[in-house]
Amino acid sequence: MAAPTSRTDRNTISRVTVVADDGVPLAATVTGPPDADMTLVCLHGHCQDSASWSPACDLVTVPGIRVIRYDQRGYGRSGTSDTVSSSVSAMADDLDAVLRTLAPDGPVVLAGYSMGGMVALAYARRHSDAVGTRVVGAGLFATAASGLAEEGIGRCLRHPATTIVHRAVSRAPRMMELSKRAGGRVCTVAARRRPPESWLRLLGSALSHETSIVTWSRLLSDVAVLDESAALAVLSRVPAVVAAGTEDVFVPLSLSEAMAARLPRATLVRFDGVGHRVLADRPDEVARALSGLLERVRAQREETSAAAC
Incomplete structure (x- = not known):
């Protein structure tokens, strides 16, 4: 409809x-x-x-x-x-x-x-x-x-640290949403002089995006496999x-x-x-x-x- x-x-x-x-x-x-x-x-x-x-x-x-x-x-x-x-x-x-x-x-x-x-x-x-x-x-x-x-990117998405992040998102999505936004600001500032395709710069862009941490986490888990x-x-x-x-x-x-x-x-x-x-x-x-x-x-x-x- x-x-x-x-x-x-x-x-x-x-x-x-x-x-x-x-x-x-x-x-x-x-x-x-x-x-x-x-x-x-x-x-x-x-x-x-x-x-x-x-x-x-x-x-x-x-x-x-x-x-x-x-x-x-x-x-x-x-x-x-x-x-x-x-x-x-x-x-x-x-x-x-x-x-x-x-x-x-x-x-x-x-x-x-x-x-x-x-x-x-x-x-x-x-x-x-x-x-x-x-x-x-x-x-x-x-x-x-x-x-x-x-x-590709799945190599990082299968890292043990990433698994911990996914678990934290499922248990405390609001807190992780605030952390995501703060992380985006930090990465963006730190990557100002990095190339456009640098991991840090693109990570900052992704973390700063309005997409919710729940969607962000779930889709990355899916893409990894x-x-x-x-x-x-x-x-x-x-x-x-x-x-x-x-x-x-x-x-x-x-x-x-x-x-x-x-x-x-x-x-x-x-x-x-x-x-x-x-x-x-x-x-x-x-x-x-x-x-x-x-x-x-x-x-x-x-x-x-x-x-x-």
């Missing part, structure tokens, strides 16, 4: 609320013509919101595309849920609710950044019947299907773009290369000299990769339609 908060013309912004299957309200933004021949759904990363996709979406060159962006549960203007329901799998089911409500028919292309890419992968696994029928393309940016515990390898067989049915920065230390490029190797219809794009923050640092290159995917999907559908005639 979607509750509109504004009436708009064909090509202006519409803000609506989608109610997830368990009642959590999800704040969404829709742009583009309602009769578009294709819908692009953008999924944001951890400690972000749907606005993080705006710079790249504004630069997409493919005309006539409808774009849906929404704040995932626990982020931005969306509602929160209990600790158990704050998971990648729950967010994948939220994506299904968004599609049923805001894009009930017509072809859809998913684009996920970092955690958002993991949500797209989980959706493909949990709703495999939709891939190749409703979902006709996928963009996976700075993300991974598995291997984070060996090569992520394995959505089964989703790759499902996504092999559709065109895809897999893209990442060559200097990403959180979700290394090698993990994107491993995904692309298992997706026969995927194009691998390397953003030279950039780290994990590809949406913020290289929106033009993200838009170019996404535009290429949308054009490829549209051309394929036109060829299929012409052959059927």
Whole structure:
């Protein structure tokens, strides 16, 4: 069920609320013509919101595309849920609710950044019947299907000290929320002269974000043991773009290369000299990769339609 908060013309912004299957309200933004021949759904990363996709979406060159962006549960203007329901799998089911409500028919292309890419992968696994029928393309940016515990941020997330933090969050969330905010301020000050991709600077940014400590902790625990390898067989049915920065230390490029190797219809794009923050640092290159995917999907559908005639 979607509750509109504004009436708009064909090509202006519409803000609506989608109610997830368990009642959590999800704040969404829709742009583009309602009769578009294709819908692009953008999924944001951890400690972000749907606005993080705006710079790249504004630069997409493919005309006539409808774009849906929404704040995932626990982020931005969306509602929160209990600790158990704050998971990648729950967010994948939220994506299904968004599609049923805001894009009930017509072809859809998913684009996920970092955690958002993991949500797209989980959706493909949990709703495999939709891939190749409703979902006709996928963009996976700075993300991974598995291997984070060996090569990426999961190495730190599995540290014993991190386990202690997670336990403290479950027992004293209010106190840990205050500690999180204080830690964010300390890290931000201490990292002023550090590079943008330094662990301290990005940690300060994450701790300072408005995302609650409960959501923050639960999702990091989930990501640490992520394995959505089964989703790759499902996504092999559709065109895809897999893209990442060559200097990403959180979700290394090698993990994107491993995904692309298992997706026969995927194009691998390397953003030279950039780290994990590809949406913020290289929106033009993200838009170019996404535009290429949308054009490829549209051309394929036109060829299929012409052959059927």
